[in-house]
Amino acid sequence: MSLAEKSSGFRSFLRTLREHYRIVHSNPLGRIGFWIVIFFLVIAILAPWLAPHDPWEMQYDKDGNFASLQPPSWKFPAGTTHLGYDLFSQLILATRTTFIIGAVSGIISILIGANIGLFAGFYGGKLDEILMRFTDILYGMPFLPFVIVLIALFGRKLEFVILAIVLIIWRTSARVIRAQTIAIKQRQFITAARARGCSNLRIIYRHILPNVLPLLLLYASFNIAWSIITEASASFLGFGDGNTISWGGMLYELWLSGKTRVAWWWFASPSLCIILLVTSLVFVSRAYEEVANPRLRKR
Amino acid sequence: MSQSPRLEVRNLSVRYQTRGGEVHAVNQVSFDVFPNEVFGIAGESGCGKSTLIRALMRLLPENGVSDADLIQYEGQSLDRMSEKKFREQVLWSKIALVPQSAMNSLNPVYRVGDQIIEAIRNHTSQEKHEARSRVEELFDVVGLESDLMDSYPHEFSGGMRQRAMIAMSLALDPGLIIMDEPTTGLDVLVQERILRRIREIRSHIASSIILITHDIAVIAEMSDRIAVMYGGRIMEQAQSEDLFDTPCHPYTLGLKNAFPSIQKLGQELVSIPGSPPSLLGKQTGCPFEARCPFSIDQCVTEIPKIESLGKNHEVFCFRNTDAPQMREQATSMSTWHSSN
Amino acid sequence: MALLELKDVTRHYEVKTGLIDRVFRGKPIRKIKAVESLNMVLNENEVVGIAGESGCGKSTTCMIIAGLLQPSSGEVLYQGKRVDQFNTQDQRWYRHQVQMIFQDPYESLNPRFRIFDTVAEGPRALRLWPESEIASKVESMLGSVGLEPGKYGDRYPHELSGGERQRVVIASALVMEPRMVIADEPLSMLDVSIRAGILELLKDLAKKRHFSCLYVSHDLSILGHIADRLMIMYLGQAVEIGPTTEVIQKPQHPYTKALISAVPVPDPRIKRGIPKISGDITRPIDPPPGCRFTPRCPYANHTCSENFLKLDSVQKTNHLAACHRLDVVSHESEMTSMV
Numbered sequence: 001m002s003l004a005e006k007s008s009g010f011r012s013f014l015r016t017l018r019e020h021y022r023i024v025h026s027n028p029l030g031r032i033g034f035w036i037v038i039f040f041l042v043i044a045i046l047a048p049w050l051a052p053h054d055p056w057e058m059q060y061d062k063d064g065n066f067a068s069l070q071p072p073s074w075k076f077p078a079g080t081t082h083l084g085y086d087l088f089s090q091l092i093l094a095t096r097t098t099f100i101i102g103a104v105s106g107i108i109s110i111l112i113g114a115n116i117g118l119f120a121g122f123y124g125g126k127l128d129e130i131l132m133r134f135t136d137i138l139y140g141m142p143f144l145p146f147v148i149v150l151i152a153l154f155g156r157k158l159e160f161v162i163l164a165i166v167l168i169i170w171r172t173s174a175r176v177i178r179a180q181t182i183a184i185k186q187r188q189f190i191t192a193a194r195a196r197g198c199s200n201l202r203i204i205y206r207h208i209l210p211n212v213l214p215l216l217l218l219y220a221s222f223n224i225a226w227s228i229i230t231e232a233s234a235s236f237l238g239f240g241d242g243n244t245i246s247w248g249g250m251l252y253e254l255w256l257s258g259k260t261r262v263a264w265w266w267f268a269s270p271s272l273c274i275i276l277l278v279t280s281l282v283f284v285s286r287a288y289e290e291v292a293n294p295r296l297r298k299r
Numbered sequence: 300m301s302q303s304p305r306l307e308v309r310n311l312s313v314r315y316q317t318r319g320g321e322v323h324a325v326n327q328v329s330f331d332v333f334p335n336e337v338f339g340i341a342g343e344s345g346c347g348k349s350t351l352i353r354a355l356m357r358l359l360p361e362n363g364v365s366d367a368d369l370i371q372y373e374g375q376s377l378d379r380m381s382e383k384k385f386r387e388q389v390l391w392s393k394i395a396l397v398p399q400s401a402m403n404s405l406n407p408v409y410r411v412g413d414q415i416i417e418a419i420r421n422h423t424s425q426e427k428h429e430a431r432s433r434v435e436e437l438f439d440v441v442g443l444e445s446d447l448m449d450s451y452p453h454e455f456s457g458g459m460r461q462r463a464m465i466a467m468s469l470a471l472d473p474g475l476i477i478m479d480e481p482t483t484g485l486d487v488l489v490q491e492r493i494l495r496r497i498r499e500i501r502s503h504i505a506s507s508i509i510l511i512t513h514d515i516a517v518i519a520e521m522s523d524r525i526a527v528m529y530g531g532r533i534m535e536q537a538q539s540e541d542l543f544d545t546p547c548h549p550y551t552l553g554l555k556n557a558f559p560s561i562q563k564l565g566q567e568l569v570s571i572p573g574s575p576p577s578l579l580g581k582q583t584g585c586p587f588e589a590r591c592p593f594s595i596d597q598c599v600t601e602i603p604k605i606e607s608l609g610k611n612h613e614v615f616c617f618r619n620t621d622a623p624q625m626r627e628q629a630t631s632m633s634t635w636h637s638s639n
Numbered sequence: 640m641a642l643l644e645l646k647d648v649t650r651h652y653e654v655k656t657g658l659i660d661r662v663f664r665g666k667p668i669r670k671i672k673a674v675e676s677l678n679m680v681l682n683e684n685e686v687v688g689i690a691g692e693s694g695c696g697k698s699t700t701c702m703i704i705a706g707l708l709q710p711s712s713g714e715v716l717y718q719g720k721r722v723d724q725f726n727t728q729d730q731r732w733y734r735h736q737v738q739m740i741f742q743d744p745y746e747s748l749n750p751r752f753r754i755f756d757t758v759a760e761g762p763r764a765l766r767l768w769p770e771s772e773i774a775s776k777v778e779s780m781l782g783s784v785g786l787e788p789g790k791y792g793d794r795y796p797h798e799l800s801g802g803e804r805q806r807v808v809i810a811s812a813l814v815m816e817p818r819m820v821i822a823d824e825p826l827s828m829l830d831v832s833i834r835a836g837i838l839e840l841l842k843d844l845a846k847k848r849h850f851s852c853l854y855v856s857h858d859l860s861i862l863g864h865i866a867d868r869l870m871i872m873y874l875g876q877a878v879e880i881g882p883t884t885e886v887i888q889k890p891q892h893p894y895t896k897a898l899i900s901a902v903p904v905p906d907p908r909i910k911r912g913i914p915k916i917s918g919d920i921t922r923p924i925d926p927p928p929g930c931r932f933t934p935r936c937p938y939a940n941h942t943c944s945e946n947f948l949k950l951d952s953v954q955k956t957n958h959l960a961a962c963h964r965l966d967v968v969s970h971e972s973e974m975t976s977m978v
C-alpha cells in the first residue's frame with residue numbers, strides 16, 4: 001500500500017468518524033452519554049494528578065483523629081473506608097483501571113469478533129461451519145462461571161481478567177458481523193471488485209469492512225459496557241486483580257469489611273459510577289443503532 | 300375531434316410536502332381524453348406521470364395535495380365529488396387503474412380468480428357463479444386460459460400477472476382505463492402480446508385508455524394522441540403522427556432522436572446533456588431550460604405559455620415559431636453538446 | 640486470431656428439491672441448463688451483441704467469460720489460452736485485460752468509496768502503475784467519460800445521478816486499459832434521455848481505445864445500433880449468430896423472426912408484423928435434447944425435439960442458425976402478417 005493511499009484511507013476514516021460523531025450528537029441521549037464518557041475518560045487519563053490523597057494511605061480528620069468510616073464531607077467527598085482510606089481518591093484511580101479494562105477488552109473482543117465474523121461470512125463453507133460451531137460452544141457457556149473458572153486457574157491478574165472477558169464477549173459481535181458480511185458479500189459491487197482483480201483479503205478489508213464499520217462501532221461500545229459490568233461482577237466476587245483498584249474491587253472491599261449495612265456511601269459511589277458509565281455507553285450505542293440499522297435512519 | 304371528451308382535466312397541480320421543502324410534482328396540466336382513444340403520456344422517471352394519475356384517482360399519499368380548475372368525467376365533475384361517492388360510483392366502474400407495480404399488486408395468498416371475483420362482488424350485486432363466468436370471459440379477453448383462475452400469483456409469470464391485472468380492470472366495463480407502465484420490465488415478446496391485447500380490448504370494448512410509459516416506441520405504436528411530460532408539465536401534446544412528423548418542442552426533438560430504431564440501423568443518436576430536474580421548490584422558468592440548446596434569456600425568468608398550433612397540437616415553449624429550424628438542428632449531436 | 644473463443648461452454652445449476660420431495664415423492668435433483676454447448680468467437684475490435692429473453696443465460700455467459708463463474712464443461716479460450724488453466728500470474732493478467740460493466744449502476748459501486756478511489760481501485764489492486772501515474776490516468780479517464788475529476792472525484796456514489804454512476808462504472812472498467820469489455824445491460828436502469836449518451840460514449844471509446852466488446856441486452860434496437868455481430872440466445876442455446884444487419888433484416892430462425900417482429904418502432908406510421916409464436920419462455924429445467932423452441936414454434940415437427948441441434952451456416956456465409964427446418968422456414972418468408 002502506498003503512502004498516498006494510506007493517508008487517503010486515514011482521511012476518509014477521520015471523515016467517517018466525524019460523520020458518526022454528528023449522528024451520535026443529533027440524538028439527545030446519545031449526546032449526554034457521549035459527554036459523560038468523555039468526562040470519565042479525562043478523569044481516567046489524569047487520575048494520578050486528580051486524586052487528592054494516596055488511596056492506600058490512612059487518613060486523619062482535622063482534629064488528628066483516625067478517619068475511619070466517615071460519611072461524605074468536604075475533606076472526604078466520598079467518605080472513607082473502615083481503614084480510613086479516602087474513597088474519592090480510590091474512585092478516581094479506579095476509573096483508570098475500569099477504562100483500561102473496558103477499552104482493552106472491548107477493543108480486543110471487537111477485533112476478534114469482527115475478523116471471525118468477516119472471514120466466516122466471506123468464505124462460508126467449512127471455515128464458516130467451524131468458526132460458527134466454535135461460537136455456538138461459547139454461547140452455551142454461562143458467562144460469570146466461565147470468567148471465574150478462568151481466573152481461578154490463571155490467577156488474579158489484570159491480564160487474565162481481560163483475557164477472560166474477551167474470550168466470552170467476542171461471540172455476539174462475531175455473529176452479527178458475520179450476518180452483515182453475508183449480506184454485503186452478495187451485493188454487486190463486491191462482484192465488481194472481484195472482476196477488477198481485487199484479492200480476497202483486499203475485498204474483506206477494503207470493500208466489506210467499511211460497510212460493516214457502523215455496526216462494528218455499535219458493538220464496540222456495547223462490548224466496552226459489557227466488559228465494565230463483567231469486570232465489576234468478577235471483582236465484586238473477589239476475582240479481580242488485588243493489586244489495582246476498580247469500582248467492582250471497591251465493592252468487594254466493602255463486602256470483606258462487613259460494614260455493608262453501615263457505610264452506605266462506600267456502596268453508593270462506585271455503584272453510581274458503574275451505572276452512569278455503562279448507561280452512557282449504552283446511550284451512545286443506541287444512538288449508533290440508527291447508523292448501523294438503515295431502517296431506523298431518517299432519510 | 301368533434302365528440303365531447305370523456306375526461307377533461309384543466310390546470311391540475313400536485314405538491315408534496317417533504318422535509319426538504321415543497322415538491323411541485325405536477326404543474327398546471329390540462330388535457331382531454333376522447334371516447335375510444337388511446338391517450339399516451341410519455342416522460343422519463345420522476346417527471347410526474349404517476350403522480351398525475353394518483354391525483355386523478357384520489358390516491359395521493361398523505362403529504363400530497365392536488366388542486367385543479369376542472370376535472371370532469373362525461374360532464375360530471377369529479378373534483379367536487381365526495382370521497383365516498385367517488386369510490387362507489389367512479390372508481391372501478393367508470394375509471395379503472397392498472398397501477399405501476401401491477402405485477403406485485405396481487406395478494407400472494409389468494410387464488411388469482413378469487414381476487415377478481417371478490418373485486419366484482421364488492422361493486423355489484425352479482426352472484427358468485429355470475430362473477431366467475433365474468434372472470435372466465437375476462438381471462439379470455441386478455442389471453443389467459445380459464446383454468447389459470449385457480450392458480451396462485453406466484454405460479455404466474457410477470458407477463459401473466461400483468462394480464463390478470465388488466466382483466467381485473469376490465470371487470471366492470473369502465474369507460475376509461477389508466478395503465479401506468481404496463482410493460483416496463485417485461486421481455487419484448489411478452490410486451491408485444493400485452494400491447495396486442497390492449498389494442499384488441501380497445502376495438503372490442505368502447506373504453507378509452509390512458510397509457511403511461513417512458514418507452515417512446517411503445518407509445519408511438521399504441522397511442523392516437525400523445526402528451527410529452529417533463530418536470531411536472533406537459534411540454535407538447537398532439538396526434539401521434541403529428542408529434543412524430545412535426546415535433547415542435549426541443550425536449551420532444553431530443554427524445555425522438557435519442558431512440559434507436561430497429562428499422563433505421565446506423566442512424567446517429569442524440570443524447571440530451573444533463574439530467575432530469577429536481578422538482579423541489581417553485582419553478583421560475585422553463586423546466587427544460589438547463590438542458591435546452593435553444594434556450595433564450597426569457598426561458599430563465601419566465602414560464603412559457605401553452606400555445607396552440609392548431610389541429611389539437613399544443614406546445615409549451617417560447618420558441619415554438621422557430622420549430623422548423625430547431626427540428627433541423629436537433630438531429631445533430633453537436634447541437635446538443637456545444638456549450639450554450 | 641480470435642480474441643475470445645467459447646467451445647461448447649455449458650453451465651448447469653442444480654435446483655435443490657426438498658428432502659421430503661426427494662425421499663418420499665422420488666423427485667430427483669433437477670438441473671437447470673442455464674447455458675448449453677455455447678460456441679462463439681469474439682474478434683479484435685469487434686462488438687458482439689447477445690440478445691434474448693430474460694432467463695435465457697446471458698448473464699451466466701458473461702460471468703463465465705469474466706472468470707467469475709466456472710463452466711460445468713467446455714473451454715473458454717482467451718488469445719488461444721484456456722482461461723481455466725491460468726496460474727496466478729495469468730489470472731492477474733486476465734483480470735487486467737478483461738473488464739466487466741454491470742447492469743445496475745446503483746448496486747455496482749461501493750457506497751463507502753469516493754469516485755476517485757472507485758476508479759483507482761482496479762489499478763491499485765493489481766498494482767499496475769505507481770500511484771502518481773494511477774492518479775493521472777484516473778483523472779483523464781474521468782474526463783473522457785464526461786465527469787470533471789475536480790468536481791466528481793471526491794464525491795460518494797449517493798451524490799451522483801444514475802447516468803453519472805454508470806459513467807463511473809464505465810470509467811472504472813476502462814481505466815484498466817482492457818482489450819475486452821463485457822457489458823451486461825448497461826443501459827436498462829438509466830433514464831431514457833441519457834441512454835443514448837452512454838451508448839454513444841461506449842461506442843466511441845471502443846473505437847478510440849481499441850477494445851472488443853460483448854454487449855448484452857434484451858433490447859434489439861440498442862443492439863442494432865452498437866453491435867457488429869449479433870447472437871440470439873434461447874433457453875441457454877445460441878439459435879442464431881451473424882452480422883447485425885443480416886440478422887435483423889433477414890432473420891432465419893423462427894425465434895429470431897418472432898423476436899425482431901416484436902420490437903416496437905418509435906414511429907407511428909410504421910406498422911410491424913405480429914410474431915407468430917405462442918406461450919411463455921420457461922426455465923430450462925431438464926429440457927428435451929432437441930430444439931428447445933419446439934413447444935412454441937409454429938414450424939415444429941417430430942424431428943425437432945428428437946435430434947440434437949448445431950448452428951449451421953446459412954448459404955455458406957458467416958450467418959449461422961440452429962434449426963432443423965431452415966429451408967421450410969425460409970420458404971415461408973412471410974412469417975409475419977401485417978397489422
Ligand SMILES: Nc1ncnc2c1ncn2[C@@H]1O[C@H](COP(=O)(O)OP(=O)(O)OP(=O)(O)O)[C@@H](O)[C@H]1O
Pocket residue numbers: 652653671672673691692693694695696697698699700857922923
Ligand atoms: N445461481 C443460480 N441458481 C439457480 N439458477 C440460476 C442461478 N443463476 C441463474 N440461474 C438460472 O439460469 C438461467 C439463466 O440465467 P441468467 O441470469 O444468465 O439469465 P439472463 O439471460 O441474464 O436474464 P436477464 O435478462 O433476466 O438478466 C435462468 O433460468 C436462471 O433462473
Ligand SMILES: Nc1ncnc2c1ncn2[C@@H]1O[C@H](COP(=O)(O)OP(=O)(O)O)[C@@H](O)[C@H]1O
Pocket residue numbers: 315316317322324342343344345346347348349350351360362577578
Ligand atoms: N410521496 C411522495 N412524497 C414526495 N415526493 C414524491 C412522492 N411521490 C413522488 N414524489 C416526487 O414527485 C415527482 C414525480 O414522481 P412520479 O409521479 O412517481 O414520477 P414518474 O411516474 O413519472 O416516474 C418525483 O420528483 C418524485 O420524487
Ligand code: SF4
Pocket residue numbers: 548549550585586587588589591592593594595598603615616617618
Ligand atoms: S421555453 Fe426556452 S428553454 Fe424551454 S424548451 Fe423552449 S426554448 Fe427551450
Ligand code: SF4
Pocket residue numbers: 892893894930931932933934936937938939940943961962963964965
Ligand atoms: S428446429 Fe423445429 S422447433 Fe426448432 S426452431 Fe426449427 S422448426 Fe422450430
Ligand SMILES: [Mg+2]
Pocket residue numbers: 345348349399
Ligand atoms: Mg411512475
Ligand SMILES: [Mg+2]
Pocket residue numbers: 697698823
Ligand atoms: Mg441478466
